[in-house]
Amino acid sequence: MHLVDYIRAYYPEWYGIQEYPADKVAAFCSTDGEWGLLGNFATTPMVVNGVPFDCTEKIFQVMKFTNAESRSSIYALKGQHIKMNAKHQEKVGVMREDWGRIFIDAMKFCLVQKYAQSEAFRQELERSRGLFIVEQQPNPQRQADAWSAKLSADGKTWVGPNIMGRLLMELRDSGTLSYRLPDDAMVFTDLLEKV
Secondary structure (H helix, E strand, O other): OOHHHHHHHHOHHHOOOEEEEHHHEEEEOOOOOOOHHHOOOOOOOEEEOOEEEOOHHHHHHHHOEOOHHHHHHHHOOOOHHHHHHHHHHHHOOOEOOOHHHHHHHHHHHHHHHHHHHOHHHHHHHHHOOOOEEEEEOOOOOOOOOOOOEEEOOOOOEEEEOOHHHHHHHHHHHHOOOOOOOOHHHHOOHHHHHHO
């Protein structure tokens, strides 16, 4: 199944296309942009169950896998290399069997960790109050993926599923996100020897 099929089957409340007026949007793409701290690659040191992480993207990508080699190779990397390595690990077939059923909950877990441990992140979310938060599709030639949205040709509207932006807005407005995960998805002690 494709990501959109998993969303439709297991997360129907997150399925669908959203639209936001461009003049009322806090859009982020790269960590060095105005709203870059909202992105998963932003450096926001955290400790999760005794294991240090430098960004939420690393936590999320490690959570995809159960085998030690995949997890360790992702954990050792920084920046975009994290995601690139995780995509390679997916191709060799070592991803969690239940990932399609838990991936949005996994992202909620990651964002809750960031919110609890990063004052700068909480301040940036507060600064965005009154605006819609949008993760920008980084490639202008491609459609928005499940996590992002894309600016319309006339520059007036952001269009896309924007699951990341929606999660961030919910976190900003409520101060938490509810998630349900199997216990083994939140265990990182196997990485302690890499620290």
